[in-house]
Amino acid sequence: MAKDEYREFRLVGTRPDRPDGLDKVTGRARYGADMTAPGMLWGAVVRSPHAHARIVKIDATKALALDGVKSVVTRADFPEGLTGEDWNLQENTIAGERALYDGHAVAAVAATSRFLAEEAARLIEVEYEVLPHVIDVDEAMKPNAPVIREGVSDATVPEGMSPNVVRKIEFGNGDVDAAFAAADLVMEKSFKTEATHQGYIEPHACVGQMGADGKGEMWVCTQGQWYIRKMCSAVLGTEASQLRVTPSEIGGGFGGKTTIFMEPLALALSRKAGGKPVKIVMSRSEVLRATGPTASASMDVKLGMKKDGTLSGVKVEFRMQGGAFPGAPTEFALYCGLAPYTFGAVEAVGYDVIANRPRCAAYRAPGAPMGSFAVESLLDEMCIELGLDALDVRFKNAVVTGDRAAYGPKFGSIGFVETLEAVKNHPNLLAELGPNQGRGIAAGYWFNHNGETSVSMAISEDGTVQVSVGTPDIGGSRASIALMVAETLGIAYEDVRVNIAETGSLGVNEPTHGSRATFASGKAAVLATEAAIKEMCKRAANEWGIEPEAVEWKDGAARPAGPNAGQFPPMTIKEIGAAMGSTGGPISGHHESLPDGVGASFGAHVVDVEVDPETGRTTILRYLVVQDAGRAIHPSYVEGQYQGGAAQGIGWALNEEYVYDDKGRLQNSVFLDYRVPLASDLPMIDTVIVEVPNPGHPYGVRGVGETGITPPLPALANAVRAATGVRMTHLPMSPSKVLAALKAR
Amino acid sequence: MSNIHVTTTINGDKVEFLADPRETLLDCLRDKVGLTGSKEGCGTGDCGACSVTVDGTLVCSCLVLGVEAEGKDIRTIEGMAEGGTLHPLQRKFIEHAALQCGFCTPGLLVASKALLDKNPSPTEEEVRYWIAGNLCRCTGYDKIVRAIMDAAAELRGEAA
Ligand code: FES
Ligand code: FES
Numbered sequence: 001m002a003k004d005e006y007r008e009f010r011l012v013g014t015r016p017d018r019p020d021g022l023d024k025v026t027g028r029a030r031y032g033a034d035m036t037a038p039g040m041l042w043g044a045v046v047r048s049p050h051a052h053a054r055i056v057k058i059d060a061t062k063a064l065a066l067d068g069v070k071s072v073v074t075r076a077d078f079p080e081g082l083t084g085e086d087w088n089l090q091e092n093t094i095a096g097e098r099a100l101y102d103g104h105a106v107a108a109v110a111a112t113s114r115f116l117a118e119e120a121a122r123l124i125e126v127e128y129e130v131l132p133h134v135i136d137v138d139e140a141m142k143p144n145a146p147v148i149r150e151g152v153s154d155a156t157v158p159e160g161m162s163p164n165v166v167r168k169i170e171f172g173n174g175d176v177d178a179a180f181a182a183a184d185l186v187m188e189k190s191f192k193t194e195a196t197h198q199g200y201i202e203p204h205a206c207v208g209q210m211g212a213d214g215k216g217e218m219w220v221c222t223q224g225q226w227y228i229r230k231m232c233s234a235v236l237g238t239e240a241s242q243l244r245v246t247p248s249e250i251g252g253g254f255g256g257k258t259t260i261f262m263e264p265l266a267l268a269l270s271r272k273a274g275g276k277p278v279k280i281v282m283s284r285s286e287v288l289r290a291t292g293p294t295a296s297a298s299m300d301v302k303l304g305m306k307k308d309g310t311l312s313g314v315k316v317e318f319r320m321q322g323g324a325f326p327g328a329p330t331e332f333a334l335y336c337g338l339a340p341y342t343f344g345a346v347e348a349v350g351y352d353v354i355a356n357r358p359r360c361a362a363y364r365a366p367g368a369p370m371g372s373f374a375v376e377s378l379l380d381e382m383c384i385e386l387g388l389d390a391l392d393v394r395f396k397n398a399v400v401t402g403d404r405a406a407y408g409p410k411f412g413s414i415g416f417v418e419t420l421e422a423v424k425n426h427p428n429l430l431a432e433l434g435p436n437q438g439r440g441i442a443a444g445y446w447f448n449h450n451g452e453t454s455v456s457m458a459i460s461e462d463g464t465v466q467v468s469v470g471t472p473d474i475g476g477s478r479a480s481i482a483l484m485v486a487e488t489l490g491i492a493y494e495d496v497r498v499n500i501a502e503t504g505s506l507g508v509n510e511p512t513h514g515s516r517a518t519f520a521s522g523k524a525a526v527l528a529t530e531a532a533i534k535e536m537c538k539r540a541a542n543e544w545g546i547e548p549e550a551v552e553w554k555d556g557a558a559r560p561a562g563p564n565a566g567q568f569p570p571m572t573i574k575e576i577g578a579a580m581g582s583t584g585g586p587i588s589g590h591h592e593s594l595p596d597g598v599g600a601s602f603g604a605h606v607v608d609v610e611v612d613p614e615t616g617r618t619t620i621l622r623y624l625v626v627q628d629a630g631r632a633i634h635p636s637y638v639e640g641q642y643q644g645g646a647a648q649g650i651g652w653a654l655n656e657e658y659v660y661d662d663k664g665r666l667q668n669s670v671f672l673d674y675r676v677p678l679a680s681d682l683p684m685i686d687t688v689i690v691e692v693p694n695p696g697h698p699y700g701v702r703g704v705g706e707t708g709i710t711p712p713l714p715a716l717a718n719a720v721r722a723a724t725g726v727r728m729t730h731l732p733m734s735p736s737k738v739l740a741a742l743k744a745r
Numbered sequence: 746m747s748n749i750h751v752t753t754t755i756n757g758d759k760v761e762f763l764a765d766p767r768e769t770l771l772d773c774l775r776d777k778v779g780l781t782g783s784k785e786g787c788g789t790g791d792c793g794a795c796s797v798t799v800d801g802t803l804v805c806s807c808l809v810l811g812v813e814a815e816g817k818d819i820r821t822i823e824g825m826a827e828g829g830t831l832h833p834l835q836r837k838f839i840e841h842a843a844l845q846c847g848f849c850t851p852g853l854l855v856a857s858k859a860l861l862d863k864n865p866s867p868t869e870e871e872v873r874y875w876i877a878g879n880l881c882r883c884t885g886y887d888k889i890v891r892a893i894m895d896a897a898a899e900l901r902g903e904a905a
Contacts, residue, residue, distance in 0.1 A: 021844070251847070284787040474883075640888060643888070646885055648882070671786075672791045679872070
């Protein structure tokens with residue numbers, strides 16, 4: 001039984017079966033591609049084979065001549081005059097004058113079968129005039145680099161920089177040069193990370209239907225049904241309220257399903273085909289070429305340290321390209337890379353750069369893994385240089401509650417030191433290491449986002465409870481929300497059913513992103529439940545003829561609050577539910593807000609590796625994740641977030657990368673070549689859940705989903721350094737790169 | 746291209762459908778027979794989300810043509826539970842929280858059942874290599890491997 005300073009819990013902290021488990025182990029759960037609709041057409045998308053090209057002409061005559069082809073859309077079918085982010089979304093959905101990356105959609109077609117749609121797509125003739133392109137972030141910043149688009153840069157960018165530099169981020173405090181002068185050791189290094197993909201196993205899929213009047217419906221795998229509604233409507237020039245979006249079960253998202261890709265194309269095709277529903281399912285290669293991925297990064301870090309390990313100053317410049325549109329998560333890379341420590345003086349500069357690549361989407365703690373890779377790697381190198389223990393140095397500089405973060409704000413309640421304590425006490429640190437083996441440690445950080453949240457719950461006639469939330473369940477959030485509601489009501493976990501609502505039945509909700517579902521929807525569900533409890537107490541008070549304030553709720557029943565309230569037997573939720581039809585009608589509770597009291601989460605990972613000197617291959621021997629969850633409502637799914645984040649980080653560190661040829665075409669657009677970690681690549685992933693309760697949440701929850709992907713990149717680089725003496729500064733540390741570095745040693 | 750009439754057995758039931766000769770068994774299962782439990786994660790044999798057995802052999806149904814199902818005995822995730830009783834693997838996957846999004850789950854269950862049918866006492870390493878053809882992006886495989894080992898122990902009659 002979990003407890004905090006004041007309370008013991010009956011359900012919170014237990015590990016019951018998740019409510020949607022049965023559907024998901026029997027194949028009944030319906031995901032994006034599992035939907036069909038009467039009269040449904042299939043859509044296919046024509047994509048640019050060039051990294052950068054002017055679209056001279058699109059001729060669909062041959063495609064439209066095929067029997068069974070019902071509609072073709074190009075940019076001409078979308079409204080003109082959009083600006084800002086709406087224009088970005090539209091331009092990324094379907095290219096206008098120019099294709100901006102390999103895989104950029106230029107046309108789409110709907111037909112009566114999948115094969116026919118694919119055949120028709122091949123018959124759509126697009127004439128291109130190929131233009132010079134640029135892929136690498138440092139190349140894209142050069143003054144003579146091919147220009148993706150003029151006029152994108154905002155006022156933060158100094159004059160004289162390439163138009164591909166679209167935003168400059170700057171913050172700092174203190175005098176860094178003086179801090180470096182006072183340090184015993186100053187080191188600087190440059191680091192690079194390549195773009196990776198979220199790699200959810202379920203490709204994007206939707207069924208969209210829209211009439212000429214702009215009324216429509218969509219079934220789609222998404223992290224956020226309201227985002228789909230808002231973005232599709234913006235791109236199509238229709239009213240958001242006229243589109244009803246139902247989220248399917250979702251086969252992974254990791255941030256990559258918080259935006260739109262082919263969804264507006266399905267709606268536009270449907271509208272042009274007389275309102276017949278259109279289904280579009282992406283292939284894996286479309287997913288890799290045209291959705292996601294992360295930004296790639298090029299980073300310089302300079303650190304000053306005293307002999308005792310105290311950090312005295314830091315200077316960083318991060319350059320990140322996020323594809324052909326603004327939005328590389330450079331500021332988050334800076335914030336999170338610097339978050340764990342007090343540095344003394346800070347000078348931080350970042351650039352958001354555009355290049356001829358797919359528009360980056362959020363990927364689990366966007367930016368943080370890159371920033372941590374750079375800072376934690378250099379920190380490790382300095383510990384080696386000064387002969388200091390890596391964990392001791394982290395303790396010495398760790399931020400605590402109330403400290404000011406390097407980027408400005410003060411931390412609320414945090415549990416970084418407690419996390420480091422748990423690392424220190426873990427038996428993995430005592431494991432003996434053999435030849436070619438090494439241990440790496442690194443820390444990481446991510447925020448907890450609140451976001452627009454609307455939840456409603458209703459008492460059923462039998463006294464059970466239905467909760468409607470707007471955040472799709474990607475990894476067990478139905479279970480954690482049901483646990484919190486049942487705990488609050490004092491009823492059985494099984495008596496709470498959590499539904500994921502479509503856009504017609506709740507107020508606006510932001511997606512399941514920013515590690516917010518269990519925090520924000522969970523908090524709102526508890527507050528909605530408290531509203532219903534108030535009403536149930538009122539019903540009991542009316543029945544007993546006493547004041548509602550004289551009634552309290554405990555263990556699933558209304559009870560007189562004290563001896564003065566009178567002597568009445570408890571009135572259970574079942575009795576209240578059964579009678580509500582005649583005591584005043586349905587009982588429900590709802591809550592809408594931007595929930596306050598977010599709780600951020602620190603983590604630290606320790607990995608032991610063996611590097612094969614013959615092949616350069618890195619084998620992971622042991623892996624430990626320690627992270628502050630605030631409170632783990634359902635510990636198995638918290639552990640799952642830790643393990644999943646670690647595995648993705650391991651893939652990023654060791655194997656995964658977008659590989660382009662000299663024409664800017666993606667070379668590895670299938671899973672065979674874009675190699676994510678397999679079961680045979682990994683050991684068991686040990687976890688420790690640290691619980692420093694978040695005072696801003698009724699059960700102490702922090703956001704836990706994202707921090708876990710951040711430490712693996714530097715932890716692995718530090719372990720490879722320990723095993724080989726070689727500092728890898730460019731990810732991924734694929735066997736060939738490590739081997740080359742070993743040979744150059 | 747004209748369709749071909751296919752008669753086959755799926756999860757013990759006789760089933761007939763018309764297959765486009767280019768169509769995969771996965772597409773036929775999903776779009777012609779209405780069994781959408783098998784998933785497409787890649788269509789190139791790399792992710793295992795489409796795993797089924799054909800005459801007892803574990804295959805990626807995205808690499809088999811629908812017309813090849815003629816006269817075969819196909820087993821899919823929909824046939825794994827017996828009536829209302831889950832297979833121990835299904836139960837253990839839920840118990841161990843071996844699924845997050847659940848998209849890889851049908852394929853992993855079909856694949857791990859094929860393993861335990863052949864080898865009732867796999868080592869951790871054997872489990873990891875057997876399911877190396879089934880990608881899971883959510884879990885890091887830890888809980889999946891534990892669930893499979895635990896189900897194997899239960900099937901052998903060993904107390905957990
Ligand atoms: S869909 Fe068949 S292996 Fe991926
Ligand atoms: S649980 Fe999501 S891919 Fe395995």
